[in-house]
Amino acid sequence: MSDLFPEALPDLAAQVKEVRREIAQRERAYPRFVSNGMLSQAAADRQMTVMRAVLHTLTDLQNQGGT
Template sequence: MITAEDKLEAIRREIAFRKRVYPRRVADGKMTQQLADRQIAIFEAIKDDMLVAVAAERLL
């Protein structure tokens, strides 16, 4: 079974990956800084949603 905590950890890894990779993509002209910031913000929002799910799962 894949738990909410498993999903949260995957999201955290993805955020860290994007924070490492996106600066190079911006510097290479493959994406704008605005897009990079938005994509990271989306995953940060997903992470916040998953924190709620993890808390709810722990109550079960």
């Protein structure tokens, strides 16, 4: 795991912030990707569902006192 993260792991708040940023970016970009045929609607929906689940998991951890 140290190969992936040469420095200290980002804290939970930073991870939540980054996932929120990524979701917002995808919400802006995916409609264009779908209309251009670069991504199917099903794939876009699936990927957004996964990212929202990641956010849910991280915020649950944060609400349980994680750091």
